[in-house]
Amino acid sequence: MTTTPEKTGVDLVTVTIDGIQISVPKDTLVIRAAEQVGVQIPRFCDHPLLEPVGACRQCLVDIPDAGNGRGFPKPQASCTLPVAEGMVVNTQATSPVADKAQQGIMEFLLINHPLDCPVCDKGGECPLQNQAMSNGRGETRFEGVKRTYPKPINISAQVLLDRERCVLCARCTRFSEQVAGDPFIALIERGALQQVGIYENEPFESYFSGNTIQICPVGALTSADYRFRARPFDLVSSPSVAEHDACGSAIRVDHRRGKVVRRLAANDPEVNEEWITDKDRFAFHYATQPERLTYPQVRDEDGTLRPASWPEAFAVAARGLRAAGASAVLTGGRVTAEDAYAYSKFARVALGTNDIDFRARPLSAEETSFLAAEVVLTNPVTYADLETAKTVVLAGLEPEDEAGMIFLRLRKASKSARPGGGTRVVSIAPYTSRGLAKMSGHLVRTAPGAEAAAIEGLVEHAEFGLDSTAVILVGERLATVPGALSAAAGLARRTGARLAWVPRRAGDRGAIETGCLPNLLPGGRPVVDAAARVDAATAWGVDNLPETAGRDADAIVAALVSGELGGLVIGGVDPDDTSDPAATRAAIEAASFVVALELRETEVTRAADVVFPVAPVIDKAGMFVTWEGRPRTFEAILSSPSSLPDLRILAGIAEELAQLGQGRPLGFRTVAEAQREMSDIGPWDGARASLEGVETGRPPSSSTEGTFALATWKQLVDNGSLQVGDKAYLATGRAPVARLSRAVYDALGATVTLTGDRGSVTIAAEPADLDDDVVWVPANSFGNGVLADLASPGSRVTVKGAEA
């Protein structure tokens, strides 16, 4: 049930392939038409998502009739030849000419190939190996000298190249140029000495470099991470969903003897096509770090944490929470929808509160209202829609860093050769990022804080005026700009354009749908709506639910510090991600009782009274909801007795609390039981919450002479806690720099010191097309990150030349 635009209302062309007549859409390549009749023509350079090139010549077929009654005198490459009405194609299955042509090419490909399959990582899953068996001769006639090279060479810190294995199909170079837009590898030299090369001054720094390894049809490209680690036939492969962003990329996880050894992109045309980011591919070692928690702990009488049994920990947590009085829940943004549902229900039925928030980042009441009014239960935009939209507006969103698959889809859309031209990308941002340039996007240069006005300005904008064919994508960063989300909703309403909210983390959207917000119950039921409350209470078998909207994360922090709240149940939250790291730390310190659910030991677990080890994504089944609102379910791949899903832990505590006379048990203990309950309770079909709009704030005045507005976002590869453990991967990240306007850069030099109200940082500078009083730095690429070490986004900082 794909909605891909190419598949509707196209002209069909009828061809005969190996005697079988078939109708395929016009412009279909012969090699793909043949797949429709069940004939696989061997190929190397051909890839359905890359432009045809016709380089390897492996796919030669015989065309006795090109559709005009005349045949081609010589075999033709089926990967570059579109079908024509009445064309007759004979492949290797029926034509001795085609078969001999293919065997001849295969023999040539192998003369300079080392045939080192027994020690090659690709051996066992190698298109060259497989097709040499199916379409080549068993014994070589070549007795000469093969081309050899020193091996391997580094294309990047992560990607290694064994040149003598390369069949020069140019898939990697074409991917980098055509798909990722990072043409930092290219074919160099000529003849049999042609090889993939790099330019020393432009390193192969691409967020998508791992895809070149996966599409390499031989063992020429390998990753430093996986090289020599395993043989494909020893691996167990399982489908899963990437947990690093809200894109929901389909992946394949390969493990051996209880250990994940690599991850690959899976093919999902509706979501990630066949690509994933390097983060999705390489960042999986976080689950096997030494500080991984493997048993529950409780704080002993002497004040230290000691190991405890699960039942004891449940009991201690329940007693502590009961004694702490009013308690709140912070879930973090990485939980599965089932776990989020458990947190949501736990807060309401076990703790009797609406003080729950999934947002471990700067937020606002406007955003809380926006999520309930405009986001929950909606799915207005899909990836395919990005390809058909005339204009896509990005506000507070840098897709290449924050949502890689949106970036790739938008880049593809912007390069589309469809009539009327590709999708126009307009970005409301402080400067033209590399990602925006690669999408040939247009910048509406906007200082931090002025986004709301810029969004409003698009209604009547002379150049970028919007209509109902447009899509507006707003990022979570807009939360802190007063009026920006309201302006985006207003823009969508006035123009008819579709609006989608794009969070950064995989669990964010699922947490909204399951009610991990102070104003929402599961299924989008507004807390303040009595009917919705009754609906949820009935489903849960409780008499009533708290009637007023709860505290958001910032208010929870404040209430813990002031003592209004005593207990805290906290999931995967890093204080340095929150709007005020110091306040969050103080809140954890001030809380009378803290229950922490974590994967690894952190400062939060060290401060907690009870610590539960939670299962990483790989160890549990569940579901993420993408930014589109698309559910993405996955199964557990490994199992480890040393940790449990969040929902099982919360169920255990709730049961103990019920024993103590507080609240009710959750009523489920497993993911499957939670899923059943979630589908029983279903989405709310009553009235939605309305947006409590906020007037567009006045852009922050630049009167504070000599200071700069701080713009920031997280780069894809940075110091995030799920990225630890793979040095080669981290080395491919972009070096942190401060970006300044050319004039300021010229005045201050190549190294600058930024000083804000939370600290100071000295960092290399780079000029970009920013306003003169704006500075951009990556949010989590140095120290403890911008929020902890510098200032909050949008606030004013000073910038001085470091040498001065």
Next chain:
Amino acid sequence: MTADMGTLTPVLTDNWADDRAWTLAAYEARGGYQALDKAFGMDPAAVIEEVKESGLRGRGGAGFPTGMKWGFIPQDNPKPKYLVVNADESEPGTCKDIPLMMASPHTLVEGVIISSYAIRANTAFIYIRGEVLHVVRRVQRAVQEAYLAGHLGKDIHGSGFDLDVVVHAGAGAYICGEETALLEGLEGRRGQPRLRPPFPAVAGLYSSPTVINNVESIASVPSIIEHGHAWFASMGTEKSKGYGIFSLSGHVQRPGQYEAPLGITLRTLIDLAGGIREGHELKFWTPGGSSTPILTAEHLDVPLDFEGVGAAGSMLGTRALQIFDDTTCVVRAVLRWTEFYKHESCGKCTPCREGTWWLVQVLAGLEKGEGAESDLDLLLDQCDNIMGRSFCALADGAVSPISSSIKYFRDEYVAHLTHGGCPFDHAASTVFAPAGATA
């Protein structure tokens, strides 16, 4: 030389012996740049028609009708049109464009202006093989002279027609003589052939409609305009009209460029060149450079036009007549050519890249007398697996000398094996060989 005058038809080469023939003054003294005014007096479409009528076929080797190629340019395409002159003469044995540009560059420049006018291009490029720096300089100077004299630039001769000419030096790749690889090189990329369609006439240089012609084709245009299509068509044969430069090299007494009507025979040309080297006989020859299958003495009377040479199993190509006498080892000659193709293979497609790598190794073994007679069948099978399987025609050219030499000289290959090496005295085939050296 009077005896030659009936046979030769010096048009392009007519002024080569003039004093400082390459200067604008010398060219204009013989009436140069007058055809230009005649062309400007015609409608561009009429110029195309004139060239069509003349029957001029591409002189770069393939022989595609020049006027028809010009007619393919979609004049309703709003993009600029370009003329590109292929002056990347690199084929072993071919030596006509380079002497033409050395001796009379203005003939080419005038042809460029008329041709650009016909296809309505306001920018033309002359892509010259980068290794011949002296030729690059000479053409640059000629273009400069033409600008200074008002033959190039804005409003040429008051016609309202503007033309800029860019002289571009290649970077040393045989493959850039292939027209789409040439375009890649001209755009600053690696010289590798492009996928067709789209053809250059629709989307060539900078994705704009582009005509690519050989130097000699373009240089022939002024004379066609000056004397009319009927004059041109009166020379040559029925389907291969006009004159052409035949470049003779190798074992003849007077190698050089002989301009004659198409259809002349090698026998006549060898006579004009003073015969085969003293005391020797013709053994084999290439009609159009090393990419065309070799021919032997039995083909001396084949008419050298597109059809005649084709019927003899080869191709007219660039009329690069390399003459080899009985002192030459055909295996050695073919090996040298094959080494050239291996060196010049661009690497894009498998059969050419890997095939030439392998062919050289098999041939080198045969030349040293290593291997077995079955290697000849292996060679022929390799040639079969390369011929017509590659991305462009370079690989077809690479296998031509091998398959044709085995066809005519199989015994000589075998002799290498039975002799345990090459039975020839290699010094005997050199120009410095003592007179009367024997095979």
